[in-house]
Amino acid sequence: MIFGKNKSLACFKPNPAAALRLICFPCAGGGASMYRRWAEISSDVEVWAVNYPGRESLHDQPFADSTDALVELILENLDVFKAKPMVLYGHSFGAFVAFDCAYKLQQLGVTPKGLVVSARRAPQLAAQFLITDMPEKSFVDELDRLGGLPDAIRNSQEMMDFYLPIIKADLYLNDHCLVPATAKVDCPICLYSATKDKVADRTELEAWRDVTTAHFQHKTFEGGHFFIQDQVELFLASLKPVLLSYGQESDEDLIAF
Secondary structure (H helix, E strand, C coil): CEECCCCCEEECCCCCCCCEEEEEECCCCCCHHHHHHHHHCCCCEEEEEECCCCCHHHCCCCCCCCHHHHHHHHHHHHHHHHCCCEEEEEECHHHHHHHHHHHHHHHCCCCCCEEEEECCCCCCCCCCCCHHHCCHHHHHHHHHHHCCCCHHHHCCHHHHHHHHHHHHHHHHHHHHCCCCCCCCECCCEEEEEECCCCCCCHHHHHHHHHHECCCEEEEEECCCCCHHHHCHHHHHHHHHHHHHHHHHHHHHHHHHC
């Protein structure tokens, strides 16, 4: 296992021979470890995962007070993003952070080969209601309604006591973050959603097509908000050819050059 220079990026299984780097952004309350199993997705892909402040390798740091501060911290590891052609992936809140990183990397002349997102409204859309303004019981009830708590956490009071402040800190950012209506990335976007996920409706999901100048595709899975974990093998089997197609485009660019 190796880290980026400020420990906001971790690689559980370094793969120097890989042609493509996948950098994964966790959901609210999550950390890099939620992507540990993804390291085996392909011998051609090296998987890195992001840690937000206040957990795992950054457990001694205060929570980020804005997505701008969060993205700034992550992009201090610019060498990790520049070393190889890369694809960014984010689930739920992580989808916003991944898009914002892709957009800001593009402004630095480091455009990802692709962006894969799941289970969140498009980043230019404001939240329809602010879940973190609710009293705690109502907040937890709403998380239950939305399917926003993994069973392993919801069924343990000890884990709830530990994770709920982390989840709420991230969801506060998720409630308030927004990119400019003109923000677009020049890489293709692949969106995944689930049929029973209540976090975003069809219109909010399809609006992702408006934030890319390149190809957009939308893939649907059966299940709820955490379909990427509940059906991890099926999901990775679907994701692998998407990633390799982005990598192939990188090879074709080199040949054309």
